[in-house]
Amino acid sequence: MNKLSVDHLLGIKNLKKKDIELIFKTSDNFKRIINQPIKKVPTLRDITIANLFFENSTRTRLSFELAEKRLSADVVNFSSSSSSVKKGETLIDTVNNILSMKVDMVVMRHPNPGAAEFLSRNVNASIINAGDGSHEHPTQALLDSYSIREKLGSVAGRKVVIIGDILHSRVALSNFHCLQKLGAEVRVCGPSTLMPRYLDSLGVKHFTDIKEALIWCDVANILRIQLERQDVKYFPSLREYSMVYGVNKGLLDTLDKEIVVMHPGPINRGVELNSDVADSQHSIILDQVENGLAVRMAVMYLLAGKLKK
Amino acid sequence: MKNEKQIVTTKQFGIMIERLAHQLIENHKDFSETILVGVQPRGVEFTRRVLEKLTEVSENKEINSGSLDITFFRDDFGRRDAPIEAQELDMNASIEDKNVVLIDDVLFTGRSIRSALDALMSFGRPKQVELMVLIDRRLKRDLPIQPNYVGKTVESILSERVIVKWNSEDSEDEIILLKSENE
Numbered sequence: 001m002n003k004l005s006v007d008h009l010l011g012i013k014n015l016k017k018k019d020i021e022l023i024f025k026t027s028d029n030f031k032r033i034i035n036q037p038i039k040k041v042p043t044l045r046d047i048t049i050a051n052l053f054f055e056n057s058t059r060t061r062l063s064f065e066l067a068e069k070r071l072s073a074d075v076v077n078f079s080s081s082s083s084s085v086k087k088g089e090t091l092i093d094t095v096n097n098i099l100s101m102k103v104d105m106v107v108m109r110h111p112n113p114g115a116a117e118f119l120s121r122n123v124n125a126s127i128i129n130a131g132d133g134s135h136e137h138p139t140q141a142l143l144d145s146y147s148i149r150e151k152l153g154s155v156a157g158r159k160v161v162i163i164g165d166i167l168h169s170r171v172a173l174s175n176f177h178c179l180q181k182l183g184a185e186v187r188v189c190g191p192s193t194l195m196p197r198y199l200d201s202l203g204v205k206h207f208t209d210i211k212e213a214l215i216w217c218d219v220a221n222i223l224r225i226q227l228e229r230q231d232v233k234y235f236p237s238l239r240e241y242s243m244v245y246g247v248n249k250g251l252l253d254t255l256d257k258e259i260v261v262m263h264p265g266p267i268n269r270g271v272e273l274n275s276d277v278a279d280s281q282h283s284i285i286l287d288q289v290e291n292g293l294a295v296r297m298a299v300m301y302l303l304a305g306k307l308k309k
Numbered sequence: 310m311k312n313e314k315q316i317v318t319t320k321q322f323g324i325m326i327e328r329l330a331h332q333l334i335e336n337h338k339d340f341s342e343t344i345l346v347g348v349q350p351r352g353v354e355f356t357r358r359v360l361e362k363l364t365e366v367s368e369n370k371e372i373n374s375g376s377l378d379i380t381f382f383r384d385d386f387g388r389r390d391a392p393i394e395a396q397e398l399d400m401n402a403s404i405e406d407k408n409v410v411l412i413d414d415v416l417f418t419g420r421s422i423r424s425a426l427d428a429l430m431s432f433g434r435p436k437q438v439e440l441m442v443l444i445d446r447r448l449k450r451d452l453p454i455q456p457n458y459v460g461k462t463v464e465s466i467l468s469e470r471v472i473v474k475w476n477s478e479d480s481e482d483e484i485i486l487l488k489s490e491n492e
Contacts, residue, residue: 029381036431037431039431043386301381302392304392305389
């Protein structure tokens, strides 16, 4: 079976385990391609992809755009700050106008949870969710699990702790689904005020003590404190957060094992993660970025293969 | 009635590989500037067998080889039900300024070889590219591509299939022409 069970990538929740395995297998091939002297393949040369970013992004947007270019797709970019959205155009109108220009696939980031799903029901194109509010960020979770698989050989049976602002994080929710589907055990760590209510329903346990969490885990995925999403104070100060939940070399040295440190970026250095860890050999943060390119190429390749000509 | 016809026996198969190996030696001397590249998936086993024979008859133990995956270079993407699954790719030796021998089992429309040429060029600029195939199905060529080394030329119609079986636990080396059921 070499076909995804879905026509859009809206969230990891809708994927089957074999879909994820197919994406990983295809990513292996693209990873080889992006390390060749000529890194471009002609596969999607008759496909046009629109990148719609209704929210700021550097890494994800660059990664998608580069992945599209490596696949030889035609790319149009759109960001809400410089568009008619400011003039009051609705999402469906905006997208349908873009699709009238014969666009086959839409990569969208949007501040509202469910925006990608909404779009997939109302417009005629393959949709890739590049983050919808605090809901899902599927390609990030895929590249996180892919990086764990690459570093440790497998995801199944690994213990992964996600540390920090779980409440506002779409990366965390997508990671829960992805890791659990692949057979890893996942827990969270952080202040109780930053824990969402749905944790119990997903069977995700919560550590309040960072040391305990690190002793338990094989992999620590550290999330950014998303100050821009925090409308009220969830903890007294950044300094206090950093003292209680910040990961630094001193803390890792007290463990009697090596753990893998991940971060989806951008890092607030000195807050959730210290430079002495971020730049150490524990960290696979830059591998995550490289893998992100391969994983996104794989996702677009597999979805484009399902487009009806 | 059986719809299979054996077109190459195990014995002929061995002779063919040996002849191809000798032809390569004739043109490539000590192989220092040559790299053999098998096209995934089925050209790879053929390459391995040619290499085996080459090292046996030329006593040259250091012949460069690689395998090439053409999945992302195909011209039928989006025209099939599902994307083709990509294969392993192993191109560690540089092809820059080398004589490349592309190796595949069956040459038919020539489209795979067209894709393989594109895929190959992603690794640099070879000095020369030659094509070796085990079977040349002469009657259906969509593109102007001709092999330099041919095991056997077969004249078969479109509905027939040529199947190359390699020596393994449940089969011997042989090549079979399969006629379609409804004829």
